[in-house]
Amino acid sequence: MxxxxxxxxxxxxxxxxxxxxxxxxxxxxxxxxxxxxxxxxxxxxxxxxxxxxxxxxxxxxxxxxxxxxxxxxxxxxxxxxxxxxxxxxxxxxxxxxxxxxxxxxxxxxxxxxxxxxxxxxxxxxxxxxxxxxxxxxxxxxxxxxxxxxADDYVDLTFPDPTVSETGASGEILVVDGFGNVITNVPGDAVTGVFGQQVRINGEPVQVQRTYAAVPTGQRLVTVGSHGNVELAVNQGRGDEAFHVGPGDRVELSY
Amino acid sequence: MxxxxxxxxxxxxxxxxxxxxxxxxxxxxxxxxxxxxxxxxxxxxxxxxxxxxxxxxxxxxxxxxxxxxxxxxxxxxxxxxxxxxxxxxxxxxxxxxxxxxxxxxxxxxxxxxxxxxxxxxxxxxxxxxxxxxxxxxxxxxxxxxxxxxADDYVDLTFPDPTVSETGASGEILVVDGFGNVITNVPGDAVTGVFGQQVRINGEPVQVQRTYAAVPTGQRLVTVGSHGNVELAVNQGRGDEAFHVGPGDRVELSY
Amino acid sequence: MxxxxxxxxxxxxxxxxxxxxxxxxxxxxxxxxxxxxxxxxxxxxxxxxxxxxxxxxxxxxxxxxxxxxxxxxxxxxxxxxxxxxxxxxxxxxxxxxxxxxxxxxxxxxxxxxxxxxxxxxxxxxxxxxxxxxxxxxxxxxxxxxxxxxADDYVDLTFPDPTVSETGASGEILVVDGFGNVITNVPGDAVTGVFGQQVRINGEPVQVQRTYAAVPTGQRLVTVGSHGNVELAVNQGRGDEAFHVGPGDRVELSY
Missing domain, CATH: 3.40.50.10790 (S-adenosyl-l-methionine hydroxide adenosyltransferase, N-terminal)
Structure with missing residues (x-):
């Protein structure tokens, strides 16, 4: 193959x-x-x-x-x-x-x-x-x-996030074709707070396990298929709703 | 497969x-x-x-x-x-x-x-x-x-059109990537009037078997590959020329 | 196959x-x-x-x-x-x-x-x-x-360029998905002047073997994978930077 x-x-x-x-x-x-x-x-x-x-x-x-x-x-x-x-x-x-x-x-x-x-x-x-x-x-x-x-070749790594008891500080890695914003923050930073609110860059957002758990067009924080924290909109574009793109910082606080 | x-x-x-x-x-x-x-x-x-x-x-x-x-x-x-x-x-x-x-x-x-x-x-x-x-x-x-x-599952049907001796009343089902507007009106509503005019939502439009039978950029009514009445533009976008989209009504009169 | x-x-x-x-x-x-x-x-x-x-x-x-x-x-x-x-x-x-x-x-x-x-x-x-x-x-x-x-069928040919000692006169054939502008001028019109400047429709442009030989966003003339002269921008769109499209003339002078 x-x-x-x-x-x-x-x-x-x-x-x-x-x-x-x-x-x-x-x-x-x-x-x-x-x-x-x-x-x-x-x-x-x-x-x-x-x-x-x-x-x-x-x-x-x-x-x-x-x-x-x-x-x-x-x-x-x-x-x-x-x-x-x-x-x-x-x-x-x-x-x-x-x-x-x-x-x-x-x-x-x-x-x-x-x-x-x-x-x-x-x-x-x-x-x-x-x-x-x-x-x-x-x-x-x-x-x-x-x-x-070859001993000498170009390497590439993704930045590590900082996770603490009050939240996490990370970076936007990529935006997918749906507009879902994929961060480097590990999903388990939010798996304990499904159904609750966190702050993303200072603004309150619901954390949900599924996109459909919030009304169409509403923002949410979820865990994507990659296992990382994702900023999304149910049936919409997270990148536009959160005004962020690859390389931007993301601050998550409980 | x-x-x-x-x-x-x-x-x-x-x-x-x-x-x-x-x-x-x-x-x-x-x-x-x-x-x-x-x-x-x-x-x-x-x-x-x-x-x-x-x-x-x-x-x-x-x-x-x-x-x-x-x-x-x-x-x-x-x-x-x-x-x-x-x-x-x-x-x-x-x-x-x-x-x-x-x-x-x-x-x-x-x-x-x-x-x-x-x-x-x-x-x-x-x-x-x-x-x-x-x-x-x-x-x-x-x-x-x-x-x-499973006995109980979600079904989905497309609406039926109304066909009469004076025309047909139906709905836009989808628009394809070319901009061709696909209705639920069966093609045989127009196969008898190729070369003639019908009215689509009140406006006169030629019925033709092929896109190329009208000049480039001109609107036409035809029968698409799905067998339904289609609203199209030769080498152009029917959805833009007819100002319609999925779910809209289409009234065809002879 | x-x-x-x-x-x-x-x-x-x-x-x-x-x-x-x-x-x-x-x-x-x-x-x-x-x-x-x-x-x-x-x-x-x-x-x-x-x-x-x-x-x-x-x-x-x-x-x-x-x-x-x-x-x-x-x-x-x-x-x-x-x-x-x-x-x-x-x-x-x-x-x-x-x-x-x-x-x-x-x-x-x-x-x-x-x-x-x-x-x-x-x-x-x-x-x-x-x-x-x-x-x-x-x-x-x-x-x-x-x-x-079949004896009688439609043929299609691409126009021939004019190549002389002072340059070449040709046509834009297509623009690819990157925005690279592909001309009908054979690449050997410029393989002798890599690293130098030529004029494209009167404006000076560098000739380079690779896109990366000029700074990001800068225009260049190169030889594309098709063997023809190509108008490009390193990590950008040549068609926009040169303001040309298929069918347009291209005049190359040393």
């Missing part, structure tokens, strides 16, 4: 699929081609949320603002998964999430010939590498001539 | 696919993940138009404004098809459409453990159930321990 | 897939369903860029402003590929690109019964024909009763 994650929209990913299908007849699964454009951090968040639900696979990830520069191209192996991605940190959070008990994260650098085009390494570097990794087998990467172990 | 229909956009459906692919290696087909957000009625319409073209399959449908509440989760069996969906009526119109001569619509309620997350039953309830139904086989649902026959 | 290219958005392509899957269990690959609406020329460009990366396949293409009129429906065979498409020129540029040494482009007209619906030949004509071509085999089209050789 080979999954594809890009910010390319349409139709560029199809060229990647063509290249891959020249080399393998494995199943292809689109994770998304609508990741926020050139937003390495948001993509890293979503990959961490989604890829762990998959059986062992090769994951081809191309959100790559540095395309054509001298940034490296990587294959990251963890357990029975391999992630092929530019060296910008996009795949490190999910690699840590995929790592089971005793699993080591191994990083290889892809030695590739510079393609004619400097603007579409998704098609010319990452797609053929992902297909080759799939055909070689994730277990044999260390014997692949075009891969060299 | 297993189809997926949601209003989740991207990337949430990928998590559902991961869950499903842990349990089955059957073919997955995306019907759409862009159904109008939390619009049970429009989704019910589109499923009725699209799913009957498919060979026997398990259809996983998640447009679910009541996620996390005590609304039931259903498996509906009709012929060799099974539809896994929340109990909000979304799958009943298509079930009636799928029912062949002598087919009975059977409804089962899914007995599921409450997942940790109350906001993503697509991933935590419907996806694993759809995969399990596929692996068990649509013919064996009555023997599945986690399914109980 | 069978690929699908339409401007239908969602969910209409799913009905086409249902029809196809009634007839074949081959792999389906979506090229795009978001080609610019009823834009035969832009679709022709993108097909030419993408389909040549695919292994031999049947390609079903439906961008069809003339749906339901008496325009013909075609199967175009070239090498081991077949393209099923309306007779509006959309598949001729890619057919020429797919033609290898000694390959001939053969055009067949589909003899089809007029479907009840005049508005969805994608579902009622092109999908079943594509499935039938796949099952018959691309090598046996000449023996297929419902196909007749």
């Amino acid at each position: 080979l999954t594809l994650s890009t910010d390319f929209g349409s139709p560029y990913p199809a060229a990647m699929k063509g290249v891959i299908l020249q080399a393998t007849d494995t199943r292809l699964v689109d994770i998304s081609h609508d990741f926020p454009r050139q937003d390495v951090r948001a993509t890293a968040f979503w990959l961490r949320e989604v890829l762990p639900y998959f059986p062992p696979a090769v994951h081809c990830v191309v959100v790559d603002p540095g395309v054509g520069t001298d940034r490296a191209a990587l294959v990251v192996r963890v357990g029975e998964h391999a992630i092929v991605a530019p060296d910008n940190g996009v795949c490190l959070p999910v690699a840590r999430e995929l790592a089971g008990e005793g699993d080591v994260i191994e990083v290889f650098e892809i030695e590739y010939d510079t393609p004619d085009s400097a603007t579409f390494h998704g098609r010319d570097v990452f797609a053929p590498t992902a297909a080759a990794v799939h055909e070689t087998g994730v277990g044999s990467l260390q014997d692949t001539a075009s891969l060299a172990r | 297993l189809t997926l229909s949601t209003d989740f956009g991207s990337p949430y459906p990928a998590a559902m696919k991961g869950v499903i692919l842990q349990a089955t290696d059957t073919r997955l087909v995306d019907i759409s993940h862009d159904f109008p957000r939390q619009d049970v009625r429009a989704t019910a319409f589109w499923l009725r138009e699209v799913l009957p073209y498919f060979p026997p399959a398990v259809h996983c449908v998640v447009v679910d404004p009541g996620v996390g509440t005590d609304r039931a989760a259903l498996v509906v069996r009709v012929g060799e098809h099974a539809i896994v969906a929340p109990d909000n009526g979304v799958c009943l119109p298509v079930a009636r459409e799928l029912a062949g001569e002598g087919d009975v619509i059977e409804v089962f309620e899914i007995e599921y453990d409450t997942p940790d997350s109350a906001t993503f039953h697509g991933r935590d309830v419907f996806a694993p159930t759809a995969a399990a139904v596929h692996e068990t086989g649509v013919g064996s649902l009555q023997d599945t321990a986690s399914l109980a026959r | 069978l690929t699908l290219s339409t401007d239908f958005g969602s969910p209409y392509p799913a009905a086409m897939k249902g029809v196809i899957l009634q007839a074949t269990d081959t792999r389906l690959v979506d090229i795009s369903h978001d080609f610019p609406r009823q834009d035969v020329r832009a679709t022709a460009f993108w097909l030419r860029e993408v389909l040549p990366y695919f292994p031999p396949a049947v390609h079903c293409v439906v961008v069809d402003p003339g749906v339901g009129t008496d325009r013909a429906a075609l199967v175009v065979r070239v090498g081991e590929h077949a393209i099923v498409a309306p007779d509006n020129g959309v598949c001729l540029p890619v057919a020429r690109e797919l033609a290898g040494e000694g390959d001939v482009i053969e055009v067949f007209e589909i003899e089809y019964d007029t479907p009840d619906s005049a508005t969805f030949h994608g579902r009622d004509v092109f999908a079943p024909t594509a499935a039938a071509v796949h099952e018959t085999g691309v090598g046996s089209l000449q023996d297929t009763a419902s196909l007749a050789r």
Whole structure:
């Protein structure tokens, strides 16, 4: 199985699929081609949320603002998964999430010939590498001539929140397509106060387990499917109602 | 074969696919993940138009404004098809459409453990159930321990139009992505007057078999691919030109 | 393998897939369903860029402003590929690109019964024909009763640029989803001046091999993945920054 994650929209990913299908007849699964454009951090968040639900696979990830520069191209192996991605940190959070008990994260650098085009390494570097990794087998990467172990690569981490007895102080990580505002505050900061009110950046808001527990159009604080505190509106957009976006601070007080 | 229909956009459906692919290696087909957000009625319409073209399959449908509440989760069996969906009526119109001569619509309620997350039953309830139904086989649902026959479930029907010798009175059901306005008036109300004019809400409009039969940008009345009367603009948006939307009345007079 | 290219958005392509899957269990690959609406020329460009990366396949293409009129429906065979498409020129540029040494482009007209619906030949004509071509085999089209050789069909070509020692004069072909402006001027008009300035419609702009070689938000001239001169903005939209769109002239001078 080979999954594809890009910010390319349409139709560029199809060229990647063509290249891959020249080399393998494995199943292809689109994770998304609508990741926020050139937003390495948001993509890293979503990959961490989604890829762990998959059986062992090769994951081809191309959100790559540095395309054509001298940034490296990587294959990251963890357990029975391999992630092929530019060296910008996009795949490190999910690699840590995929790592089971005793699993080591191994990083290889892809030695590739510079393609004619400097603007579409998704098609010319990452797609053929992902297909080759799939055909070689994730277990044999260390014997692949075009891969060299890399010691020095770009990492990416999400900020830690501060949780206390009076509340929590954190950051907005991403906003999803529904407008739900996903914070880095762990859900258990509010699971004890379902049905009650907390203050979000000073304003009172109800905490509820489900969106539908408040009237349509009303704001709520809930725990999202990622397990974090989420700012939402029942059948509406939380980002607009709370006037916040990625990177903004969120102060929660009981 | 297993189809997926949601209003989740991207990337949430990928998590559902991961869950499903842990349990089955059957073919997955995306019907759409862009159904109008939390619009049970429009989704019910589109499923009725699209799913009957498919060979026997398990259809996983998640447009679910009541996620996390005590609304039931259903498996509906009709012929060799099974539809896994929340109990909000979304799958009943298509079930009636799928029912062949002598087919009975059977409804089962899914007995599921409450997942940790109350906001993503697509991933935590419907996806694993759809995969399990596929692996068990649509013919064996009555023997599945986690399914109980349901007598009481939410139905959904579309309003009937009034057709007379002088015209028809109906309702706008949905607007498609092109802006074509789909009514509940049967197409044969206008198949006898192709090339002539009728009045739509009092204004004269040409009836034509094809969009291209009128100049670019001009309004027309036609019969859509669903067999109903459609209000359209050649290479333009009918909803804007006719100033109508879902739920609005449409009065057609010869 | 069978690929699908339409401007239908969602969910209409799913009905086409249902029809196809009634007839074949081959792999389906979506090229795009978001080609610019009823834009035969832009679709022709993108097909030419993408389909040549695919292994031999049947390609079903439906961008069809003339749906339901008496325009013909075609199967175009070239090498081991077949393209099923309306007779509006959309598949001729890619057919020429797919033609290898000694390959001939053969055009067949589909003899089809007029479907009840005049508005969805994608579902009622092109999908079943594509499935039938796949099952018959691309090598046996000449023996297929419902196909007749066509001598007279609509062609489509892109304009040739004028390249001289002082620059080039060309046209904007399409704008991609990133806002990158793709011209018909061959990339080698600028590969000798990377790092230098040229004038685009009179204004000085840097030529760079990669987007990231200029500061975020700054305009550049580069060579796109298609091999042509592209007007772009690093992490921004070239079409907005250069105030140009498809069909506009572009004058490049050293």
